[in-house]
Amino acid sequence: MRRPEHTLTFRPRLALADESLRPTRAEIDLDAIAHNLAVLKTLAAPAKVLAVVKADAYGHGVVPVAARLEEDGVDGFGVALAEEGLELREAGIRAPILVLNGVYGGAHLDVLEAGLVPVVYDLAQIEAFDRAAPDRPFRVHVKIDTGMSRLGVPLRELDRFLDGLERFPRCVVSGLMTHLSSADTDTRETSEQIKRFDEVIAKLRARGHRPDVVHAANTAATLAHPEGRYDMVRPGGALYGISFGMPQGAELRPALRLRTEIIALRDLEEGDTVGYDCTYRCARPTRVATVPMGYGDGLLRELSNRGSMLVRATRCPILGRVSMDLTMIDVSHVEDAAIGDEVVILGSQSHGDRSARIEADEIAKLAGTIAYDVMTSVSRRVPRSYG
Ligand SMILES: Cc1ncc(COP(=O)(O)O)c(C=O)c1O
Numbered sequence: 001m002r003r004p005e006h007t008l009t010f011r012p013r014l015a016l017a018d019e020s021l022r023p024t025r026a027e028i029d030l031d032a033i034a035h036n037l038a039v040l041k042t043l044a045a046p047a048k049v050l051a052v053v054k055a056d057a058y059g060h061g062v063v064p065v066a067a068r069l070e071e072d073g074v075d076g077f078g079v080a081l082a083e084e085g086l087e088l089r090e091a092g093i094r095a096p097i098l099v100l101n102g103v104y105g106g107a108h109l110d111v112l113e114a115g116l117v118p119v120v121y122d123l124a125q126i127e128a129f130d131r132a133a134p135d136r137p138f139r140v141h142v143k144i145d146t147g148m149s150r151l152g153v154p155l156r157e158l159d160r161f162l163d164g165l166e167r168f169p170r171c172v173v174s175g176l177m178t179h180l181s182s183a184d185t186d187t188r189e190t191s192e193q194i195k196r197f198d199e200v201i202a203k204l205r206a207r208g209h210r211p212d213v214v215h216a217a218n219t220a221a222t223l224a225h226p227e228g229r230y231d232m233v234r235p236g237g238a239l240y241g242i243s244f245g246m247p248q249g250a251e252l253r254p255a256l257r258l259r260t261e262i263i264a265l266r267d268l269e270e271g272d273t274v275g276y277d278c279t280y281r282c283a284r285p286t287r288v289a290t291v292p293m294g295y296g297d298g299l300l301r302e303l304s305n306r307g308s309m310l311v312r313a314t315r316c317p318i319l320g321r322v323s324m325d326l327t328m329i330d331v332s333h334v335e336d337a338a339i340g341d342e343v344v345i346l347g348s349q350s351h352g353d354r355s356a357r358i359e360a361d362e363i364a365k366l367a368g369t370i371a372y373d374v375m376t377s378v379s380r381r382v383p384r385s386y387g
Contacts, residue, residue, distance in 0.1 A: 018383075024260040024293045026384045027347070028060050030068045032253040036239045037072055039251050044222055047229045048075035048213065050098060052236030054084055059298075059375040060240060060256060061384040063091040069239070070095050078234050082107045085116040098141060098175070100234075101151060108132035119143045119177065121152050123164040130168050141175030141211075142204075146196040147189065148181040155196060162207055176204060176211040180228065184220035184244040194228050223248040242360070242371050254360065256375055257347030258382075262311070262339050264290035265331070274328050275320025280305055287332040288319060291343050296324040298377035299345065302367035310344040310358060311337055313351035346374070 057065035076096035109132040145152030219238040243249025316329040331337040348357035360371035
C-alpha cells in the first residue's frame with residue numbers, strides 16, 4: 001500500500017501585511033548577539049568560536065542570526081541536524097558548518113557536497129560516508145563520550161574504534177571533540193571529563209592523527225573552565241545572553257524580547273473565576289486583561305497562576321490557566337491600562353521614568369525548566385522581527 005505523501009515545511013506563509021497580524025512578536029536584537037560574540041571571542045582567544053545555532057538558533061531565527069554572526073567573523077557554526085546545515089547553505093552561509101549530532105538516513109553525499117562536516121561516533125557512519133564518496137578524502141570530527149552517555153565513542157570501545165578507523169584511509173579526522181555534562185553545575189565532574197578527554201587526545205596523537213581542532217566547551221565551560229577551551233569553543237546559550245549567573249558572563253546581553261498587546265479588558269467581582277477549570281477565583285474586584293499569547297505560541301503552561309507579564313513597566317500576575325492562544329493577567333494596579341497597551345512577556349519595558357524586566361531564567365525557574373527551553377519553545381506562529 002502506498003503511504004500518503006507529506007510535505008515538510010519549516011516556514012509559515014504569511015499573506016497579510018504586518019500591521020494586520022496579531023501583535024504578538026519575538027523581537028531579536030542582532031546587535032546584542034554580535035556583542036555577545038565579541039565578548040566570547042575576547043574571552044576564548046586564541047581559541048576559535050563555533051556558534052551553536054541549532055533549533056533555529058535557540059528560537060531566535062537561524063538565518064538572520066547566522067548571517068550576522070558570519071558578517072562579524074565567527075569561525076563556524078554548529079547545528080544538530082544535516083537539514084539545519086543545508087538550510088544555512090541554501091541561505092548563502094559560507095562559513096564552516098559542523099553537524100553535531102551526526103547524519104541519519106541517506107544524506108551522506110548531500111552533506112559532503114554542501115561542505116558540511118559531520119560528527120561521527122561509530123564505524124558504520126564512517127563506512128556510509130566512505131561509500132557515498134568513493135573517490136575523494138572526506139573530513140569528520142570524531143566525538144568521544146567522556147561521561148555524558150549520549151553520543152560519542154565510549155571510552156571502553158575507543159581502541160576498537162581506532163583500529164577500525166584504519167580501514168578508511170580517506171577519512172580525515174580533522175576534529176576531535178567531547179561534550180561536557182555538568183559544566184554549569186559540577187566542577188569536579190567537569191575536571192574529570194576533561195582529564196579523560198586529555199588521555200584520548202594523547203592516544204589519538206600517538207596513532208598519528210593530527211586533528212586541526214580539539215573542542216569540548218559549551219557556554220558554561222567557555223565562561224568558567226579555561227582548561228576546557230582547547231582550540232575552539234562551542235557556545236550556544238551565551239550568544240543569546242545566557243550566563244548561568246557566572247561572573248565571567250556578566251557582560252552578555254539578552255537578545256530576545258517577547259511582546260504583545262492587550263486585546264480585551266473586563267472588570268470582575270469578588271468570587272468570579274478566570275480561565276479553564278476555574279483555577280483562579282477573584283478575592284476582590286479585579287481588572288483582567290486578555291493577552292493574545294498562549295501555550296500554542298510557546299508560553300509555558302506551567303506559568304498558569306504563577307508567572308507575570310509587564311504592562312506600563314508594572315508586573316501583572318497571570319490569572320488562571322494559560323490557554324492555547326490566550327492568557328489573562330491582573331491589571332487592577334496599572335493606572336489607565338487600556339486595550340492596545342504593550343504587554344512584555346520576556347525582556348524589558350519602560351514607561352515614563354520606570355523600567356522593569358523579566359528574564360528567561362526567571363520564567364524557567366517558575367516553570368521548573370531552563371532558559372533554553374523558554375527560548376526554543378517560542379513557536380513558529382510568533383513572527384520574529386529583527387533590529
Ligand atoms: C554538542 C554540543 N555542543 C555545544 C552545545 C552548546 O551548549 P550551550 O548552549 O550550553 O553553550 C550543545 C548544546 O546543547 C551541544 O549539544
